[in-house]
Amino acid sequence: MECWICGQPGTTGEHLIKASDLKSYFGTVSQQKPIYQNSEARKNLSIGSIKASSKLKSAARLCAKCNNQRTSAHDKAWSKLSSYLQDNLRTISKSGEVKLDKVFPGSIARDMKLVQLFFVKHFGCRVISDGVPINLESLSQAILNETEHPNVYISFLNVSAQLKHKYAGLTPIKAVNINGVSVFCSCAYIVGNLAVNIIYCTVENNQKVLKGAKKPSEMNKALSLGVL
Numbered sequence: 297m298e299c300w301i302c303g304q305p306g307t308t309g310e311h312l313i314k315a316s317d318l319k320s321y322f323g324t325v326s327q328q329k330p331i332y333q334n335s336e337a338r339k340n341l342s343i344g345s346i347k348a349s350s351k352l353k354s355a356a357r358l359c360a361k362c363n364n365q366r367t368s369a370h371d372k373a374w375s376k377l378s379s380y381l382q383d384n385l386r387t388i389s390k391s392g393e394v395k396l397d398k399v400f401p402g403s404i405a406r407d408m409k410l411v412q413l414f415f416v417k418h419f420g421c422r423v424i425s426d427g428v429p430i431n432l433e434s435l436s437q438a439i440l441n442e443t444e445h446p447n448v449y450i451s452f453l454n455v456s457a458q459l460k461h462k463y464a465g466l467t468p469i470k471a472v473n474i475n476g477v478s479v480f481c482s483c484a485y486i487v488g489n490l491a492v493n494i495i496y497c498t499v500e501n502n503q504k505v506l507k508g509a510k511k512p513s514e515m516n517k518a519l520s521l522g523v524l
C-alpha cells in the first residue's frame with residue numbers, strides 16, 4: 297500500500313494514540329505490566345509494549361519519511377501542548393481557558409498550525425481505516441506544504457466523567473455525507489480527562505456545528521476549554 301501523504305511505498309503505521317501520550321499517561325508498560333485494548337473486534341487484549349505493538353497502530357500506511365522527519369515538528373508541537381494540558385488540567389478546568397501563550401510564547405500561530413497538522417495526519421489515517429469518503433488530497437497537501445488545513449478545526453475538552461480505570465481511546469468518526477462525500481466529520485482523541493475534538497467541515501456558516509472548535513488562524517492567546 298502507498299503512503300497516503302506522498303505516494304511512496306508505505307512501510308509504517310501511525311500510533312492511533314501517540315506513543316508519547318500513552319507512555320506519559322500509563323507509565324511503564326511491559327509483559328508483566330500490560331495495558332488492555334478494547335475494540336469491537338476484541339475485548340481485553342493484553343498489550344505489553346507501546347512502541348512495538350502493531351495493535352496500537354492505524355491500518356493506514358505511511359512511508360518512514362512522512363511518519364518521521366516530515367512530521368516530526370508537528371509531533372513535537374503536539375507533545376509540548378499535550379504535556380502542558382495534562383499537567384495543568386485541573387487549573388485549566390477551573391479557569392475554563394487554555395493559555396496558549398504559556399505553551400508557545402511568541403509563536404502561537406506557527407506552533408498551533410503544527411499541532412493542527414499533527415491532527416491532520418491522525419485524521420487522515422482514521423479516514424482511511426474507517427473508510428470515510430473524503431478526498432485525501434487536501435490533507436496530504438497541507439502536510440507536504442506545511443500550511444494550515446482550511447477545513448480542520450480542533451477544540452479541547454475536559455472529560456467530566458469520573459474514570460474508574462485509566463483510559464485512553466478514540467471515538468468513532470461521525471460523518472454527514474452529501475452526494476456520497478463527507479462534508480462534516482467529528483471524532484475525539486481522549487487521554488485520561490483530556491479530549492481533543494477534531495472536526496472536518498467544508499460547509500460555510502458552520503459556527504453552530506463547530507461548537508467552539510477553531511483552526512489555528514482563528515486562535516488567540518486563550519482558547520476556551522469545553523466539557524465532554
Ligand SMILES: [Zn+2]
Nearest residue numbers: 299302359362
Ligand atoms: Zn510518505
